[in-house]
Amino acid sequence: MLNTKVYNNTIYLRPGLSTTMIRQSSWSGYPDKTEYYNNIIVNHGSGGYTFLGGTNTKFDYNLFYGNHPTSEPADPHKLTSDPLLANPGTALDRHTVDGYLLKAGSPALNSGVLMASNGGKDYWGNSVSASDAPNRGAYNGAGITYSVPFLSDNFNDGDAGGWNVALGPAANWTIVNDGTPRYQGSAPSDDSIVTSGQARSNISLQTRVKSSAMSSDGSVSIVARYTDINNFYRFGYSQASGKWSIWKKKAGAWTLLNSSSPFSYSLNTEYTVRAVLNGNALSLQVDSGSGFITVCSTTDASLTSGLVGLHTYKSINSYDDVIVSPI
Incomplete structure (x- = not known):
């Protein structure tokens, strides 16, 4: 391998991992003149x-942050300050990488070295100039000033990558289209749950939901702090009570924590709902059309962290625009 340039990548190693950050060895011969430019390498693990x-290997204008093993290469224009990644470690697949955008004030902004024949676009479609200094890392846009969610999925890619069936047959969950793609859970006679993301504690979980069928004792819910099928919080609407409610399932036992006033829930009508978990404070909010209102709230310290999920019970429900944000 001769005259290889590796540039404008963002590499992130989370705590607890020992993955090798860069490995260069023989592949039917050793490389010559391999050059690394404008990369962001964040090492929160123990990888080296x-x-x-190989010969004539060169590193220049890279940013190394986190742990610095003795094997870290020399770089005459190295930066070692926090690159201010928006929300690293939150990607589920190649479509959910906004956590690797750069915040305003990042030292990586406009501090790279110009690369010839750079392709003209970054991963997100931002322009890469042929004459101006680029950012370091994979993102070449302006520094962002907004918060990037832990998870955002509108299912417009036509698949449910990153969602895992935790209860019920996998066939219960499909992508449907009623004008836009939605993720439908169909369990007319039983429970079905899918989960996603990483274990989180203090979050806002929001989605748009529409029910096309619901039995007299059915319900539609969103799930948070899920650790297994016997331990999670559930926020949703119950047809039996005619109310929005917050439930806890702990060690397999259900507890109703609080409920709203009676609510007129209609089939084939879309509702935007949000669960907010902040320490032991739990609340369920519904968009009234002029903003979110809290329909019920409670306090409970039984469950502290876990995944998010979607829950269908004796009903058919479709979900869209699932957003998990830090609070």
Whole structure:
């Protein structure tokens, strides 16, 4: 391998991992003139750098942050300050990488070295100039000033990558289209749950939901702090009570924590709902059309962290624009 340039990547290693950050060795011969430019390498684990051969390897204008093993390469224009990634470690697949945008004030903004024949676009479609200094890392846009969610899924890619069936047959969950793609859970006679994301504690979980069928004792819910099928919080509407409610399932036992006033819930009508969990404070909010109102709230310290999920019970419900944000 000769005259290879590796540039404008963002590499992130989370705590607890020991993955090698960069490994260079023989592949039917050792590389010559391999050059690394404008990369952001964040090492919060214990991984190092392995160079088992090769000649004329060069690092320049890279940013190394976090742990700095002795094997970290020299770089005459190295930066070691926090790159201010928007929300790193939150990607579920190649469509959910906004956590690797750069915040305003990032030292990586406009501090790279110009690369010839750079392709003209970054991963997000931002322009990469042929004459001006680029950012370091994969993102070449302006520094952002807004918060990036932990998870955002509108299912417009036509698949449910990142969602895992936790209860019920996988066939219960499909992508449907009623003008836009939606994720439908169909369980006319039983429970069905899907989960996603990483374990989180203090979050806002929001989605748009529409029910096309619901039995007299059915319900539609969103789930938070899910650790397993026997331990999670559920926020949703119950046809039996005619109310929005917050439930807890702890060690397999259900507890109703609080309920709203009676609510007129209509089939084939879309509702935007939000669960907010902040420490032991739990609330369920519904968009009234002029903003969110809290329909019920409670306090409970039984469950402290877990995944988010969607829950269908004796009903058919479709979900869209699932957003999990830090609070």
